[in-house]
Amino acid sequence: MSTSAAPDAEAVDDFRREVRAWLGANFPPSLKGHPALLSGHDELHGPPEDHARWKAAIAGKGWGVPTWPVEYGGAGLSDEQADVIAGEMERIGAFQPIMSMGLMMLGPTLLEFGNKEQKRRHLPPIARSEMQWCQGFSEPGAGSDLASLRLRCEDRGDHWLLNGQKIWTSYAHHSDWCFLLARTDTSVKHRGISFLLVDMETPGIDVRPIELINGISHFCEVFFSDVRVPKENLVGEVNGGWTIGKRLLQHERTGLSRLRGAKAHVLDLVPIARRYQETDADGRLADGDLRGRLAEHLMTDHAYRLTLERRRDEGEAGTKPTTPVSTLKNIGAAMGQQRGELAVELVGLNSLGWAGDGYSAEELELTSQWLHSKCYSIYGGSHEIQNNITARHELGLPSD
Ligand SMILES: Cc1cc2nc3c(=O)[nH]c(=O)nc-3n(C[C@H](O)[C@H](O)[C@H](O)COP(=O)(O)OP(=O)(O)OC[C@H]3O[C@@H](n4cnc5c(N)ncnc54)[C@H](O)[C@@H]3O)c2cc1C
Numbered sequence: 001m002s003t004s005a006a007p008d009a010e011a012v013d014d015f016r017r018e019v020r021a022w023l024g025a026n027f028p029p030s031l032k033g034h035p036a037l038l039s040g041h042d043e044l045h046g047p048p049e050d051h052a053r054w055k056a057a058i059a060g061k062g063w064g065v066p067t068w069p070v071e072y073g074g075a076g077l078s079d080e081q082a083d084v085i086a087g088e089m090e091r092i093g094a095f096q097p098i099m100s101m102g103l104m105m106l107g108p109t110l111l112e113f114g115n116k117e118q119k120r121r122h123l124p125p126i127a128r129s130e131m132q133w134c135q136g137f138s139e140p141g142a143g144s145d146l147a148s149l150r151l152r153c154e155d156r157g158d159h160w161l162l163n164g165q166k167i168w169t170s171y172a173h174h175s176d177w178c179f180l181l182a183r184t185d186t187s188v189k190h191r192g193i194s195f196l197l198v199d200m201e202t203p204g205i206d207v208r209p210i211e212l213i214n215g216i217s218h219f220c221e222v223f224f225s226d227v228r229v230p231k232e233n234l235v236g237e238v239n240g241g242w243t244i245g246k247r248l249l250q251h252e253r254t255g256l257s258r259l260r261g262a263k264a265h266v267l268d269l270v271p272i273a274r275r276y277q278e279t280d281a282d283g284r285l286a287d288g289d290l291r292g293r294l295a296e297h298l299m300t301d302h303a304y305r306l307t308l309e310r311r312r313d314e315g316e317a318g319t320k321p322t323t324p325v326s327t328l329k330n331i332g333a334a335m336g337q338q339r340g341e342l343a344v345e346l347v348g349l350n351s352l353g354w355a356g357d358g359y360s361a362e363e364l365e366l367t368s369q370w371l372h373s374k375c376y377s378i379y380g381g382s383h384e385i386q387n388n389i390t391a392r393h394e395l396g397l398p399s400d
Pocket of ligand 1: 138388
């Protein structure tokens with residue numbers, strides 16, 4: 001969250017005009033309607049040189065991370081000004097070209113827990129999208145019960161020594177660095193974990209991609225054999241990593257619920273319905289049942305976005321947010337899955353393609369997104385785990 005004071009209404013209007021003019025001069029129209037990207041390796045739609053120009057322009061303004069301090073690559077703006085930028089981008093069909101796991105999760109965590117040197121070294125390249133980061137939390141046997149993790153981290157005097165395995169590490173094969181949790185004390189569970197920053201080029205790291213149901217291999221197994229990590233790459237205190245990891249997961253859930261909204265560009269259901277479904281004389285979908293369910297989805301989606309905005313406003317006003325992140329994560333995941341189901345239903349048989357002739361690129365993309373939507377309720381903490389968190393922390397129910 002920004003530490004800048006909120007500007008008055010007139011200043012916001014001035015800022016809006018400035019943003020509008022700048023976007024008009026700098027956003028390449030060829031990229032209109034493009035979805036937000038999670039990594040620097042998502043497939044690009046539109047001329048690559050326009051993507052590069054757009055990213056450089058936003059990075060130059062610090063508008064990829066508008067609320068971060070200027071010294072770390074941000075623009076030092078207030079949350080309200082950041083909202084103006086996001087709103088103006090949405091108005092003209094522009095997208096945020098700087099978005100990554102480093103930005104969404106590690107950046108805010110380092111701002112809070114990193115030392116000066118760690119922030120100075122790592123935040124500016126994240127703000128300019130020059131460094132890709134992956135998240136090394138999950139292990140076989142340590143997903144929902146993350147604190148069971150076993151990746152061994154020994155203090156070898158002048159360095160840390162890592163041995164063990166991570167799994168489901170998204171984009172590890174394209175990442176420059178990894179933020180991870182490792183075990184520095186085997187005699188205790190939560191208080192024996194430390195938070196480390198690891199250069200993926202370090203000898204002893206072996207990355208093996210895993211193929212997903214939609215044919216894409218975006219995540220990997222990562223093996224660590226006698227990996228030497230410099231002492232200065234520890235964030236916070238030895239054995240203090242659990243607190244830092246938990247805060248990072250909150251940023252992940254918040255970011256994921258927002259990203260769900262951004263991805264909505266790709267599955268814009270109304271034009272899909274118009275193209276594939278029969279309409280009546282008034283231009284409405286002829287199938288009343290489908291029409292009703294589509295309308296209900298769009299209304300709920302709208303309410304969900306308003307709730308996200310309200311939660312952010314509550315945070316800015318310093319009051320306790322009325323909707324917890326875990327609830328938002330679950331609703332966002334359910335909305336995304338429902339959107340995928342509805343899209344497939346609207347498109348009908350044309351949504352059954354996997355590859356090749358007979359299906360348009362858009363139809364194949366839609367099928368792939370529907371399959372991918374299955375994981376929304378797993379990553380970032382599964383649906384059941386989010387419900388457990390809500391039950392314990394919001395409703396005060398006893399733990400299982
Ligand atoms: C697309 C994708 C990307 C991912 N990317 C990353 C990444 O980049 N980095 C990373 O570290 N991890 C990543 N993950 C891993 C993700 O965080 C884990 O998959 C998730 O935390 C669930 O852990 P698990 O897969 O081990 O399932 P398990 O923990 O084995 O759970 C299996 C099932 O049991 C349920 N369950 C488990 N415990 C309880 C309980 N106490 N009460 C009720 N139900 C329970 C779960 O909800 C789930 O339905 C990714 C996962 C996916 C699908």
